[in-house]
Amino acid sequence: MKLSQLKILDAIVSSQSLKQAAEKCHKTQPALTMAMQKLEQDIGFTLIDRSGYRLKLTPAGERFYKQAKRVLSGCDELDKISSTLALGYEPSICIAYEQLAGDQRISQLFGNVIQQFPRTQFKIVGGSRFQAVEKLAKGEVDIGIGPWFDIFHASGDFQSVLLKPIDVILVASPKILANGRTTLTSDELDDIPCLTLKPTELPFDDEKLSFAKGSQVVMVEELATLRSLLLQGVGWGLAAKHVCKTELENGDLVQIRLSDDEDQFQSELRAFRSNRNFYGPVASAIWQGLQELY
Template sequence: MKLSQLEMLVHLAETGSVQGVAERMHRTQAAVSMALRNLEEDVGFTLFDRSGYRLTLSSRGKQFLRQAREVVKQQQRLQSLAQQLETGAEPQLRITYDHTCAPGVLFPAIQQVQRAFPATELLLSGDSQLRGLRKVREGEAELALCPWLPIFRQYGDFETAGVRAFELLVVCTPNLLASLGKDVLQRHDLLELPMLIPQDQDVGIDLDKIIRMPGQQRIRVNDSITQRELLLAGMGWGIIPGDLVGDAIKRKALQRIDIPGFMTQVNLEVHLVRSAEHIAGPAEELIWRQFS
């Protein structure tokens, strides 16, 4: 019985397919199938139900999976501890942030890391959708900043720390708003203007349901930074995270639109997220303590 076989078993339970395991572990599907068959032979009883379209766990396989998960977690913790004991402070600290979250909230803590651990290289990357959480889960990043929903725990064993509320604002340029020629706006007035709307953000928000607007001209973009630039260019109105347009509103490049009852309340928070399966280094821990 090999550790890699137990990891395949855990990934199979999470992805639901041999293909999913192969993609996660960078193996061929044939190699994964063979390894799982060998594991079944090693344990001496049936782990899988092969009667359906997909490979599923038998009742004894599910019991075996629970202990396999613990073995894999212990190995990951041991590996993380060995790396920390060998190197001391992390040679690199990788932080990913969702495009809907301005990373400036992390800067004071990052400055502390620069002073306390000058040899630690900091790598920041913006990611869309759930890629940041996947990076944390796969060990490709230590910390992620993203809007958080409890359902995200199905993607990995995460620890989270609340950072701030996730606020959505309706905005457009003052000139575009003035073009409507009305002092008091109603919901239907916005139908005269194009709507700029993010697509595939994967933060648990369906903007079409929130605003319930009939079909008007729309421009869909795949990240909020591009959406902000289109708003600043006067290309239309849109719903966007407040952190990304706060400065533009202060300098009056954008104007907030307030229409009573227009938008359903969205109750989300921005969280700092890390894996519960590895031991944090001192640089990571310094940042984590600022929010936990």
Template structure:
């Protein structure tokens, strides 16, 4: 049996479909189906239950999956060690950040990496929802900056450090509040204005549940960056992470709305996240220690 066949099995368990495996591994569905068939033939017993519409794991298949995951973890650790023994420092350090978290928190540590490990190329990429954590889990990124809840550990064996609180603010463009007394603003006053709300945030926050009021008009967008642009354009009011609008509030392009009891408390934090299954390189460790010292 081959390592890539074991990876196919793990991805099948996570995605629930051959198509999902093919998309993750950038292969054709025919190649994935053949690889899974060959793996089953090599084991000598049925890995899959084919009685339903979808291909699912049999009881033996689920037991086999646990060991397959461990083999993949060991291979990742070994590859990480080989790379460090060969080069001394990572040729690349990939850092992912959730769009709801401003990556500027990483810049001082990244500057230190530039000074101490100039041969290490830094790759910084933004993504939405839980994809940054999945990148760390799958080995596509070494570090991630993301809102954090303990339930996220179901997506991988993670080690985390607190960076700062994750704060949500109610804001809108000043023009929308023209002629209104901000100190006397009430919840019902916002019913007259469109509400901008991100959909599918997938960070453990259900904004519909924490906003204790309906809204006659809603504009839903699929990421917080678009939500911010709509807020700046005066298209409505919204609840958005403070990281994304701090500069706009300072230059008064947006106005914060403070209504006591308007939203329920959201107790989240921004964490730096890495895999507990890999051996960290020196550049990664430098960034990690920079947050360890301040946490």
């Protein structure tokens, strides 16, 4: 069994297409087929079900692949440790910074660390609706910053630091509320479309994780699109109070209160990282700075 075979298996599983996997591995399709046949011959059982249009793992293949992912993750982490020890700092670092988390102090911290480590390449990716946690669970980023719920611990071995509480409320444009009424019943709210962000691939996150019960649901991918549709009066939605503070103050949005049900709750803005990863001086400087911000 070779590490290169496990990498090919990972490419096939993640793309579900031999052609895409070949492009990802920079090899020909016949070369990938031969590599998988040789691996299956060596281990004594079939990994991939080739009977359908899409390639998929056999039951035995799923168990094998789960362990193979751990091996590949360990190798990636070993490469990162080696690079850091050789250079004295990380050659690159990736941070998932959700739009909801926008804060001048966090941006200033990033600026200070970037100046402190001029040889490190920084990649800061955005996202919304728990995408920072999703990217961290997949090993795509080193540190995530975004909304946090205790259930996120089910997605990985994380440690986190509280940055600040988040008040989540129901908001809408006053133009879609009859007679300007901001206090409604749950049934009245159900008559108005609900705007919500597209669920992530986290196991607990789906269309059922929504405050909407009987409302028509309009699903969008970006927070900016959600904000625009709210202002246009397309429907109501859940929003962090600090994010829509200006719109609430000038009357472009209003807070909806329910006379017969809960209409607001509290979440937390946290920074989080995996307990299983090695962190060099750059990631450590960012983490220490986040701990000292609030």
